Amino acid sequence: MIKFEDVHKQLGGQVVLDGLDLEIERGETMAIIGRSGSGKSVTLKHIVCLLFPDSGTVSVDGVATSSLDTRGVFELRRKFGVLFQSGALINWMSVYDNVALPLREHTKLKSAEIDEIVKEKLGLLDMAEHVSKMPADLSGGMRKRAGLARAIVLDPEIILYDEPTSGLDPVMANRINQLIKDVKEKLGATEVVVTHDMNSAYQVGDRIAMLYGGKIVQVGTPDEIRSSDDPVVRQFIEGNIEGPMD
């Protein structure tokens, strides 16, 4: 469904992706792990055409993103819901308006129908009582939940999560992990979760891909990653200071 083939990308003169190959199947949850600054978010941005490869191909449903014009990019993005690291709620809109925004922009639903869907999605994420709050009045966890409600409001085929548990306390992090699993179960969506939180990766990932040096060094199920012999993977999952990673 989503395929990276020999993708190279430099940003600010720095090589971020250096021959990345990765295939994500329809209906699976792929957790991409790696150190901070290893290119996980850059990888995610390639999927939604916020970035394009310098060379190589990123394709979604067999269509190379580089071959799309502006209209094609906007069409492709309709398949996605994205939870950004900070939630990325529009600051001057209430939680309700943020979640209703995709419905108002892309559907011809009446206000009452929009109201019903927005409240349903926010209720799913225990945010029903915060509908009228502004983003500035929300905690980090609430922003992520509101951002997730917005990401799933159009029932997308593919949901991308950028560091969904970073900056959250363990209880809230687990709650978000559970939400990711619930959302997949309810929507049957393909999910890509970028994280450096191993607990989160083990919980939500059907498969886990380890990104290091601009390449995927190993892809496998959580059990395969847990028992990996790759020194880079071992150092990362065990959090060792000494090892092949700088």
Add this chain to the structure above:
Amino acid sequence: MTPTANTRATYGPVTAIGRSIFTAAEASGDGILLMLRALRYLPMGAWRRRGEIWTQMLICGVYSLPVALLVGAFSGMVIALQVGLALVDWDMAERIGAVTPDAMCRELGPIWVGVILAARVGSAMAAELGTMRVTEEIDALEVMSIDPARFLVLPRLIALTIMAPMLTAYADLVGTLGGAVVGKYQLGVSYGKYFYWVRRTLSASDILPGLLIKAPIYGLTIAVVGCTLGLRVKPAEGAEGVGTATRNSVVVALILLIVLNYFLSSLIRYI
């Protein structure tokens, strides 16, 4: 390696000039393309965002009115004073009633309103959109298939293009009245004589080009510059990038206004 202050310092002067020219050309192209991309959504895009257009008109226009009135009044007063002092020796001081409104409507009203809007509104647009870029709100809009050119830029372009002439009309008016006050209390020109010359000399061809040509073009230019520089901020640049965009939006808009003012004044002569 990411360009840093240290690596920038190693560039020679020729490279630095070349980079500046390249960046300016790139930003100009971005600005023109952004404007065309936003205007392509007319008229339905504007109708769907009418609420935001009203909000922007309030921010750009109504909240800028006190400053525009103050600056307009004192511009008219200083013109009346300087011209009046020159003419008083020739016993022609009442002719400030011919010169002041003419100067206000043709030059000072539009350009001062442009300066106020560039400093007050254009910079705020750059800061707001730049901050939205840093906090990934722009990315969020894009991945929701919502074009920021329609959602954010178009309302700002429309609001400023409409409100700049309105503010200019007020500035022209209070400038003319300010000239009358200076004439009466500093130059001994009665209101009757002052407004006799206003009525005798001021015509639509003096008023309308400033209101209908210069002011809307200045408003549009300021909005395009503010939005372009705001959207060009890179997330990694953070607060520093927002600050730079804000500062540059004022500088670039003012330079463009001064240059445009000359060429528009030259063209308007032939209309």
